[in-house]
Amino acid sequence: MATSTYILDPAWERERERLEKLTMLYQPETERFIDALGICPGWRCLEVGGGTGGTAAWLCSRVAPDGKVVATDLDTRFLDELDHECLEVLRHDIVNDEIPVGGYDLIHARLLLEHLPARREVVARLAAALKPGGWLVAEDFDFATWGTFDPPAPLHVRVKDAVMALMSAAGHDPETGTKLPGMMIAAGLEAVEAAGHNRVITTGTPGLDSLALMLEQFREMLLGMNLLSSEDIDEAIADIRGPANRWGGSPLMVTAWGRRPL
Numbered sequence: 001m002a003t004s005t006y007i008l009d010p011a012w013e014r015e016r017e018r019l020e021k022l023t024m025l026y027q028p029e030t031e032r033f034i035d036a037l038g039i040c041p042g043w044r045c046l047e048v049g050g051g052t053g054g055t056a057a058w059l060c061s062r063v064a065p066d067g068k069v070v071a072t073d074l075d076t077r078f079l080d081e082l083d084h085e086c087l088e089v090l091r092h093d094i095v096n097d098e099i100p101v102g103g104y105d106l107i108h109a110r111l112l113l114e115h116l117p118a119r120r121e122v123v124a125r126l127a128a129a130l131k132p133g134g135w136l137v138a139e140d141f142d143f144a145t146w147g148t149f150d151p152p153a154p155l156h157v158r159v160k161d162a163v164m165a166l167m168s169a170a171g172h173d174p175e176t177g178t179k180l181p182g183m184m185i186a187a188g189l190e191a192v193e194a195a196g197h198n199r200v201i202t203t204g205t206p207g208l209d210s211l212a213l214m215l216e217q218f219r220e221m222l223l224g225m226n227l228l229s230s231e232d233i234d235e236a237i238a239d240i241r242g243p244a245n246r247w248g249g250s251p252l253m254v255t256a257w258g259r260r261p262l
């Protein structure tokens, strides 16, 4: 069985920077929603697909001194750099490996399920790993809000379509965010709710530079599938990194939460 369908490469030299520039747009909302669920010292948490570890580190700060955070990823190169007494880092494939036993108060996964064709099965297994009364918080994009630009930019619309076609070919679902509540209900969770939030950002800012970095990383794949030309990619990157004169909506981040019945 394939280990993962995830096509972004943690070994790419600027992957940490790309991820940090992307997630800085959304981290405050992640923290706000999890705080609202009542996270406190002593909670046991599972952070799945933890990436560069911003959320894992924040969870540790909330559950210390006697709580625990198990942070997993297919590739733990960034998580391994974290140092916290509450933290355990685990190299782990959420699709194919057993979920670490824990009776979790909270399981969180951001920008992970949308990449996994087996996302429904994964949500069901995560729900079963909660302790009764524990919360699953899943956050994924709905790409509906990406694609409108002021002033208009036909090239950026083509770039969006090309990136989505490339990722879809690898099993990505661009509507995962909106589908999260239904997956949670199907998994037997209760008190399911969801909220969406996005940012309207301008060229020449770090948040949008995450897209330029993604294009750099995807360049050969986009060319190989004839989705964009090299000139298209260069022009789009130059515009993104140019003056702050074009605004556009980021993808909509949907945060969904649900509780395992007591």
Ligand SMILES: C[S@@+](CC[C@H](N)C(=O)[O-])C[C@H]1O[C@@H](n2cnc3c(N)ncnc32)[C@H](O)[C@@H]1O
Pocket (backbone or CB within 6 Å): 003, 004, 005, 006, 010, 019, 023, 048, 049, 050, 051, 052, 053, 054, 072, 073, 074, 075, 092, 093, 094, 095, 109, 110, 111, 112, 115
């Ligand atoms: C887009 S990044 C998001 C990182 C982090 N959740 C965040 O929001 O900052 C997706 C992460 O999921 C990890 N990942 C992909 N497939 C996975 C799998 N099957 N099991 C565990 N982690 C996986 C990737 O290695 C990557 O670190």
